[in-house]
Amino acid sequence: MFLTIGTTGTPERPATDLGYLLHKHPGKAQTFSTSHGTAHVFYPEASAERCTAALLLEVDPVALVRRGKGKGRGGAPDAALAQYVNDRPYAASSLLSVAMTTVFKSALNGACRVMPERARETLPLRIEVPALPARGGTELVHKIFGPLGWTRVDAVAVPLDERFPEWGDSRYVRLVLEGELRLADALRQLYVLLPVLDDAKHYWVAPDEVDKLLRAGEGWLADHPEQKLITSRYLSRRWGLTRQATERLELVRLAESDDLEVESVDNAVDETTDTEERPVPLAGQRRAAVLEALRAAGASRVLDLGCGQGQLVQALLEDVRFTEIVGVDVSMRALTVAARRLKLDRMGERQAGRVTLRQGALTYTDKQLKGYDAAVLSEVIEHLDLPRLPALEYAVFGSARPRTVLVTTPNVEYNVRWETLPAGHARHGDHRFEWTRAEFRAWAERVAARHGYAVEFVSVGPDDPEVGPPTQMAVFTMTAADGKTAARGKTAAGAKTAAAGSTADGPTGNGPTGNGPPGNGSTGNGSTGNGSTGKEAVGDKAVGDKAVGYVAVGIGSTDDTTIRNGPADDGSAGNEPAPHTPADSGPAHKAAADSGPAHNNALANGEQTRSAPADGGPARSAPAGDGQTPHAPAGDGPAPNGPVGDGRPAAGRTTARETTKEGRAA
Incomplete structure (x- = not known):
C-alpha cells in the first residue's frame, strides 16, 4: 500500500520545507507501528527544487483477520476471496487512512510550530496512489476530486491482466492529483475519500465517526455536489448516522452562507425549559464518587475488580483520561453481559484498545494485575465469606499493590431507612455480611496498617445524622514509594x-x-x-x-x-x-x-x-x-x-x- 506526496520549490522557498510540514526529516527513514501492520516514511527525492515523501504501509494479513472477526469488521469487498489472500495489503483503503492519522497527525491538523505561516499557505502538490479501489470507476473519481480545487485529476483503470486485454479492466485505478492546495486540506480529503471510493471499512463504524467526518470535511464537504454519496459511504450506509451527519452539514452550510456560528443557527430548542430535577440512583452516586476519587488520585490505568455487568467500565470509558481499563470478574456470564453492554464487537478501534475484560477470582494472586494506578472494589467484599476475605486482601493489597485502592460496601445501619427491606435482611440475597461504619473502619485501618497504605473514608449518598450514609467508601493510598513495606527500610x-x-x-x-x-x-x-x-x-x-x-x-x-x-x-x-x-x-x-x-x-x-x-x-x-x-x-x-x-x-x-x-x- 503506497502513497507519495510531492511539491516543488525555489531557492528562496525550498521544496524541502515539506519535511517541516509533515514533521518528518527528509534525511531519515522512519518506521511507525499501526494496529494492522507497520508504516514507513521516507523521501525518494529531496532537493530545493523538488521533494517527495512516500508512505509505505505493510499490512499484516494475519493481524487483519484476527482483528477483523465479528460483525462489521473486515468488511472489504474482496475479503471473501480467501482468509489470508486478498487485496487489503496492497490497495489503498481505510487502512491507509488510519495510518495517515498516526503518521501525519500534526499535518492533518494544519499545525507546524517551526513554520506556522507555511502551513497556512497553498503549495504546488502532486499526490500519487498507484492502486486505489474505485467502486464506480474513473468517472466517480473525477466527480469526487474534481470540485475540490485540483487542476489535474488523472485516474487510469488498471487492467486485470495486461497480457489478456480482452478480460477488461479491474476496479482499481492509478490516481494522480495535481493542484495548489494547503497540505492539511489535501490530507483530509484523502482521509475521507479513500474509504469512500473503496466503499468499505476495516472496522465497525461507531457514532463517533460522524464527528470524524465533520472535522475532516470542514471547509469542503458541506458544499460538495456528491455530499450524500460521500456521507453514506463513509458511514457504511448506516441510515441513522448518515441522517445525523447530513443534518449537521446542512446547519454548517446555512451558518457559512449567513456568516454565523452554527450554535446561533441551531437555537430552536431552549434547554433551560426542562428544569425538573430527577433523583440520581444510589448506584449512579456511587459511580460518581468512584470517578471523582480516581481523578483526584491522578489514575490513568484502572482495575475494576468484580466488574459485574460493566457499568463502571462503561463510565470509565467515557473519560479519556483513563487510558487503560481492565474489568475482572469470576462470572463468565457477567463478562458476556458487560461485553454486550459496551458493544465491544462494534466499538471503534482506538476505543476498543482501552478496555479489556478478563475472567479471574479475586482471592487468587495474578501477576498480570500488578503495576496499575488504581483498583476499584465496588460492592464486592460483602459477596465473599468472611474466612475468604484475607485471601482477597493479600491478592489486592499484598500482591497487585496498586497505588490507590477504592472499596465501597453497604452501611448496614442505613438499612432501617429502606421501607421495603424487612428487618434483619441484607440488601442483596448474595451478601454474606454487611458491616456497620465502625466495623468497616476497623477492617480498613487494619488492612492499611498491614500492607503499607493510608486510608480515608468517604460517605456516598445522603448522610443521615443518625445512621450515616447508605454506602461507605474507603480510599487507600500507598505510603511506601516503591510499593514495599517499611520493614525494608526500618526492620x-x-x-x-x-x-x-x-x-x-x-x-x-x-x-x-x-x-x-x-x-x-x-x-x-x-x-x-x-x-x-x-x-x-x-x-x-x-x-x-x-x-x-x-x-x-x-x-x-x-x-x-x-x-x-x-x-x-x-x-x-x-x-x-x-x-x-x-x-x-x-x-x-x-x-x-x-x-x-x-x-x-x-x-x-x-x-x-x-x-x-x-x-x-x-x-x-x-x-x-x-x-x-x-x-x-x-x-x-x-x-x-x-x-x-x-x-x-x-x-x-x-x-x-x-x-x-x-x-x-x-
Whole structure:
C-alpha cells in the first residue's frame, strides 16, 4: 500500500520545507507501528527544487483477520476471496487512512510550530496512489476530486491482466492529483475519500465517526455536489448516522452562507425549559464518587475488580483520561453481559484498545494485575465469606499493590431507612455480611496498617445524622514509594543499627554463656536448652514482601499455644490473636539442642519475644533498637537476648516448624 506526496520549490522557498510540514526529516527513514501492520516514511527525492515523501504501509494479513472477526469488521469487498489472500495489503483503503492519522497527525491538523505561516499557505502538490479501489470507476473519481480545487485529476483503470486485454479492466485505478492546495486540506480529503471510493471499512463504524467526518470535511464537504454519496459511504450506509451527519452539514452550510456560528443557527430548542430535577440512583452516586476519587488520585490505568455487568467500565470509558481499563470478574456470564453492554464487537478501534475484560477470582494472586494506578472494589467484599476475605486482601493489597485502592460496601445501619427491606435482611440475597461504619473502619485501618497504605473514608449518598450514609467508601493510598513495606527500610535494612548496644555472640556450651561487648545488632548464636515448662521464641518470618512477626508461646505442659501475627510496615509486632490450639499433654515444645543458652528475639520497636529456658543461671535481656526490652524468667542458665535481624530465626533457635507434633498444631 503506497502513497507519495510531492511539491516543488525555489531557492528562496525550498521544496524541502515539506519535511517541516509533515514533521518528518527528509534525511531519515522512519518506521511507525499501526494496529494492522507497520508504516514507513521516507523521501525518494529531496532537493530545493523538488521533494517527495512516500508512505509505505505493510499490512499484516494475519493481524487483519484476527482483528477483523465479528460483525462489521473486515468488511472489504474482496475479503471473501480467501482468509489470508486478498487485496487489503496492497490497495489503498481505510487502512491507509488510519495510518495517515498516526503518521501525519500534526499535518492533518494544519499545525507546524517551526513554520506556522507555511502551513497556512497553498503549495504546488502532486499526490500519487498507484492502486486505489474505485467502486464506480474513473468517472466517480473525477466527480469526487474534481470540485475540490485540483487542476489535474488523472485516474487510469488498471487492467486485470495486461497480457489478456480482452478480460477488461479491474476496479482499481492509478490516481494522480495535481493542484495548489494547503497540505492539511489535501490530507483530509484523502482521509475521507479513500474509504469512500473503496466503499468499505476495516472496522465497525461507531457514532463517533460522524464527528470524524465533520472535522475532516470542514471547509469542503458541506458544499460538495456528491455530499450524500460521500456521507453514506463513509458511514457504511448506516441510515441513522448518515441522517445525523447530513443534518449537521446542512446547519454548517446555512451558518457559512449567513456568516454565523452554527450554535446561533441551531437555537430552536431552549434547554433551560426542562428544569425538573430527577433523583440520581444510589448506584449512579456511587459511580460518581468512584470517578471523582480516581481523578483526584491522578489514575490513568484502572482495575475494576468484580466488574459485574460493566457499568463502571462503561463510565470509565467515557473519560479519556483513563487510558487503560481492565474489568475482572469470576462470572463468565457477567463478562458476556458487560461485553454486550459496551458493544465491544462494534466499538471503534482506538476505543476498543482501552478496555479489556478478563475472567479471574479475586482471592487468587495474578501477576498480570500488578503495576496499575488504581483498583476499584465496588460492592464486592460483602459477596465473599468472611474466612475468604484475607485471601482477597493479600491478592489486592499484598500482591497487585496498586497505588490507590477504592472499596465501597453497604452501611448496614442505613438499612432501617429502606421501607421495603424487612428487618434483619441484607440488601442483596448474595451478601454474606454487611458491616456497620465502625466495623468497616476497623477492617480498613487494619488492612492499611498491614500492607503499607493510608486510608480515608468517604460517605456516598445522603448522610443521615443518625445512621450515616447508605454506602461507605474507603480510599487507600500507598505510603511506601516503591510499593514495599517499611520493614525494608526500618526492620531489615536497619538490622545493624536498630539494635545497637545489644549483646554480642557468645559461645555455645553446656554451661553459662559469656556476655560479650555490645555488638552490631546481629542475632546471637546459641543452642536452646531443654525445658518442659519453658516459653519458646520464634523470630520474624518474611511473607511475600511483608515482614510479619510470629510469636509462639507455650505455657506449662498443656501446650496452650497462642500465635500473634501482625504485618509491620513500621517494624512493629502484630497484636491480632489467632485461636488457641490445645494439645493433649506434655512439654510445650522440644528444643533443638540439649543444652546451652537461648537468645531472646527483640523486635525492632522494643516489643520483646520470650526466651526458652536454659540449664542454669539467670536470664539476661539485651536492649532492642529503640528501647529496653524486658526479659522473661527462664531456667538456671544465662540467656542473653538478641535483636531481630533480617527476619530469620537465629541459629540454634527453635522455630515453629521444628516443634513437636503437639506444638506444630499451633
